[in-house]
Amino acid sequence: MIPYVRLPMPACILGVAVLLMLGAGAQAQTDPLSSWNDGAAKSAIVEFVRATTTQGSPTFVPPAERIATFDQDGTLWVSHPMYAQVMYCLDRVPVVVKAKPELAKVEPFKTVLSGNREAIAKLPMEDLLKILAATLTGMTVDEFQAEVQKWIESAKDPRWKRLYTELTYLPMQELLGYLRASGYKTYIVTGGGQDFVRVYSERVYGIPPEQVVGSMAGTTYGYDKDGKPILTKEPKLLLNDDNAGKPEGIHLMIGRRPVAAFGNSTGDQQMLEYTKAGDGARLAMLVLHDDAEREYAYGPAQRLPDTKVGTFTQALYDEAQKQGWPVISMKNDWKRIFAFEQ
Amino acid sequence: MIPYVRLPMPACILGVAVLLMLGAGAQAQTDPLSSWNDGAAKSAIVEFVRATTTQGSPTFVPPAERIATFDQDGTLWVSHPMYAQVMYCLDRVPVVVKAKPELAKVEPFKTVLSGNREAIAKLPMEDLLKILAATLTGMTVDEFQAEVQKWIESAKDPRWKRLYTELTYLPMQELLGYLRASGYKTYIVTGGGQDFVRVYSERVYGIPPEQVVGSMAGTTYGYDKDGKPILTKEPKLLLNDDNAGKPEGIHLMIGRRPVAAFGNSTGDQQMLEYTKAGDGARLAMLVLHDDAEREYAYGPAQRLPDTKVGTFTQALYDEAQKQGWPVISMKNDWKRIFAFEQ
Numbered sequence: 001m002i003p004y005v006r007l008p009m010p011a012c013i014l015g016v017a018v019l020l021m022l023g024a025g026a027q028a029q030t031d032p033l034s035s036w037n038d039g040a041a042k043s044a045i046v047e048f049v050r051a052t053t054t055q056g057s058p059t060f061v062p063p064a065e066r067i068a069t070f071d072q073d074g075t076l077w078v079s080h081p082m083y084a085q086v087m088y089c090l091d092r093v094p095v096v097v098k099a100k101p102e103l104a105k106v107e108p109f110k111t112v113l114s115g116n117r118e119a120i121a122k123l124p125m126e127d128l129l130k131i132l133a134a135t136l137t138g139m140t141v142d143e144f145q146a147e148v149q150k151w152i153e154s155a156k157d158p159r160w161k162r163l164y165t166e167l168t169y170l171p172m173q174e175l176l177g178y179l180r181a182s183g184y185k186t187y188i189v190t191g192g193g194q195d196f197v198r199v200y201s202e203r204v205y206g207i208p209p210e211q212v213v214g215s216m217a218g219t220t221y222g223y224d225k226d227g228k229p230i231l232t233k234e235p236k237l238l239l240n241d242d243n244a245g246k247p248e249g250i251h252l253m254i255g256r257r258p259v260a261a262f263g264n265s266t267g268d269q270q271m272l273e274y275t276k277a278g279d280g281a282r283l284a285m286l287v288l289h290d291d292a293e294r295e296y297a298y299g300p301a302q303r304l305p306d307t308k309v310g311t312f313t314q315a316l317y318d319e320a321q322k323q324g325w326p327v328i329s330m331k332n333d334w335k336r337i338f339a340f341e342q
Numbered sequence: 343m344i345p346y347v348r349l350p351m352p353a354c355i356l357g358v359a360v361l362l363m364l365g366a367g368a369q370a371q372t373d374p375l376s377s378w379n380d381g382a383a384k385s386a387i388v389e390f391v392r393a394t395t396t397q398g399s400p401t402f403v404p405p406a407e408r409i410a411t412f413d414q415d416g417t418l419w420v421s422h423p424m425y426a427q428v429m430y431c432l433d434r435v436p437v438v439v440k441a442k443p444e445l446a447k448v449e450p451f452k453t454v455l456s457g458n459r460e461a462i463a464k465l466p467m468e469d470l471l472k473i474l475a476a477t478l479t480g481m482t483v484d485e486f487q488a489e490v491q492k493w494i495e496s497a498k499d500p501r502w503k504r505l506y507t508e509l510t511y512l513p514m515q516e517l518l519g520y521l522r523a524s525g526y527k528t529y530i531v532t533g534g535g536q537d538f539v540r541v542y543s544e545r546v547y548g549i550p551p552e553q554v555v556g557s558m559a560g561t562t563y564g565y566d567k568d569g570k571p572i573l574t575k576e577p578k579l580l581l582n583d584d585n586a587g588k589p590e591g592i593h594l595m596i597g598r599r600p601v602a603a604f605g606n607s608t609g610d611q612q613m614l615e616y617t618k619a620g621d622g623a624r625l626a627m628l629v630l631h632d633d634a635e636r637e638y639a640y641g642p643a644q645r646l647p648d649t650k651v652g653t654f655t656q657a658l659y660d661e662a663q664k665q666g667w668p669v670i671s672m673k674n675d676w677k678r679i680f681a682f683e684q
Contacts, residue, residue: 064544185552194594194597209598210595210597212597218581219593220586220590221586221612229589229612229615244562244563244564253552255536255537255540255552256551270571277570
C-alpha cells in the first residue's frame with residue numbers, strides 16, 4: 001500500500017515540467033469560463049486573475065493570501081421566491097409541532113401549519129425568527145446535520161421541480177473552479193446559517209465546511225445519557241453574517257481580507273467595500289438578476305421590480321458604478337445559467 | 343512568466359511516480375520525529391499516522407477529514423511563569439495609561455505601573471480581565487496587529503533571554519510538520535486571543551491565520567475619518583476557547599471533529615474527549631511538564647508542584663490513563679526541547 005503523501009517540492013516541479021510537455025497545447029484550448037459571454041464582466045475576471053497570479057506582476061498576490069469570498073443566496077444559487085433555508089424551516093414546523101403539540105394553536109406555527117402561502121409570506125420578521133429558533137436549535141449538531149442532509153437530497157424547488165442543489169449557477173461554479181485552479185481559496189460568506197450550508201457545501205460547490213462563513217449561533221458542549229460528548233445548538237446568535245456582519249464574520253473566521261468578493265444584494269455591500277479597501281488589485285462584483293425568462297428579474301427599482309429577498313437597490317447600483325464594481329448581467333453575461341439547460 | 347497553477351491530478355500522479363523512483367530510498371533514511379526518544383509516545387504517533395493514512399487501512403481517513411488540533415500555551419511553547427499574551431498586556435499598560443492618564447491612580451493599573459511583580463502576580467481574575475479589555479480592545483484590527491507584531495519581535499522571556507517565539511518545542515514543531523506531510527491540516531486551538539496568535543502563527547508554526555481558533559471577541563465594522571472601512575476590536579467576548587469552549591470553538595470555526603488533538607492542561611480535556619468520541623482511529627495526547635532542569639516541572643499534585651498556569655490535575659492524569667490518552671513526558675520522551683539547544 002502507498003500511504004498518502006504530500007508531494008515535496010522537487011516532485012511538484014518535475015510534475016509541472018511533465019505537464020508542460022504533455023498537456024500545454026490541450027490546456028490552452030479549454031476556456032474555464034465557457035458559460036460566460038465575452039464582455040466586460042468576463043474580462044474583469046480574467047484580467048484580475050492574470051494581474052494577481054502572474055509572477056513579477058506589480059499586483060502579484062502570494063498564494064497564501066489568495067482569498068475569494070462568495071455570497072450564496074442569489075450569487076451562487078437561486079434564492080427566489082424564498083431562500084432554501086427558510087423553506088427548510090417551514091418544512092420542519094410539523095415535526096416541531098408533533099414534538100410540542102401545544103404549538104399548533106400558537107402563532108406563527110398555526111399559520112405555517114395552515115399551508116396558506118399568502119399568509120405565510122406575510123409573516124413579520126419577528127415571527128420568522130421564532131420559526132428559525134424552533135427549527136434550527138435545541139438539537140445536537142449531529143441530529144441537525146442528518147436532518148438537513150435528508151431534506152437537501154429530496155426537497156424540490158416549486159418552479160423547476162428540481163433539487164435546490166441543482167439550481168446553482170453554472171457560470172459561478174466555473175468561476176469557483178477557475179479561481180481555485182489559480183491558487184485561490186474560495187469561501188462562502190452567507191447570511192444563511194453556517195451549520196446549514198456546511199452540510200452540502202463541499203459536495204455542491206467544492207467548498208469544505210471550514211471555508212463556510214455564515215450566521216453563527218452558539219453551541220453548548222455536554223454529554224448524552226451514555227456519557228458521550230455532544231454539542232447542542234443554542235438559540236444564541238453570535239453573529240448575523242449580513243451587511244456589516246460580513247466583514248466582521250470574515251475577520252472572525254478567516255483573519256485575512258479577501259482579494260476578491262462576489263455578491264448580489266445590499267447585504268453584500270460592506271463585504272465588497274472591505275475587499276476593495278485593501279492594497280493592490282482587488283475584484284468586487286455583483287450579480288444582477290435581470291433575466292425573467294431563464295431565472296428571475298428584480299433589482300434597482302428604476303429598472304426592475306423591487307424585492308425583499310436579495311434586495312438590490314438603486315443606491316447599490318449607483319455605488320457599484322461609482323466604485324467600479326463590475327455588475328454581472330445574468331441576461332447578457334451568461335450563456336447558460338444552469339448545468340441542466342441544453 | 344509562468345502563472346501559479348495547482349497541479350491537475352494526472353501531473354500529481356506522474357509526480358508521485360517520479361518521486362517513488364528517485365527519492366524513496368533517501369526518504370526512508372530521515373526520521374521526521376528525530377527529537378523524540380523511542381518509546382510509547384513516539385510509537386503512538388507513528389502508529390496513528392500509519393493507521394489513518396495508509397490506503398486500504400480499515401481506519402483510513404480521507405485527506406479532507408484529516409484535522410489535527412493543538413493547544414498552544416504549554417503544548418507548543420513555554421507558558422511559565424506566565425502566558426506570553428498576559429506579558430504583552432502588562433507591557434501595554436503604560437501606553438494605555440499615557441492615552442488615559444486618569445487610569446494611573448486606578449487599580450489594577452496602579453499596581454501594574456508599580457512594577458511590583460509579586461503584587462502583579464496576585465491580581466485577581468477580575469482585575470486581569472480589566473487589563474485584558476484595556477489592552478486588547480478599542481483599537482482597529484490593523485493597529486492591534488501592528489502592535490503585537492512589534493512586541494513579538496522584540497520582547498524576551500526573562501529566564502532564557504530569548505524571543506518568546508524561540509521557545510517553541512522542537513519535538514512539537516516536528517510533529518506539526520510530520521502530520522502536515524501526512525496530509526493533515528494543523529490547527530491551533532488556544533484559550534489565548536485568536537487575533538493575538540494569528541499575528542505570528544504562520545511564521546512560527548506554519549499555521550495560517552484561518553487555522554487559528556482562539557478566544558474570540560467581536561469587532562464592529564465602520565469607517566475612519568477618510569471614509570476607509572475599518573474593523574474595531576470590541577470588549578465583547580463571543581467565545582472563551584477553553585474547557586468546554588474548545589469543542590464549541592472547533593465546531594464554530596472548523597465544523598469537523600478533529601482526528602487528533604494535543605494539549606497539556608485541564609483546559610484541553612473536553613477537546614480530547616470530543617476528538618476521541620469520533621469513529622475510527624483517534625489520537626489524544628497530553629504534554630506533561632516534568633523537566634525542571636530543561637524547562638519546568640508542574641502537574642499532577644501527587645507527583646509535581648501544582649500551578650494555576652497550565653493546570654494538570656491528578657484527575658486529568660487519571661482520566662488520561664483510563665481513556666488511553668498517551669502522556670508525553672518532556673523529560674523522557676524529548677531528546678531536545680528547543681531548537682537553540684546544542
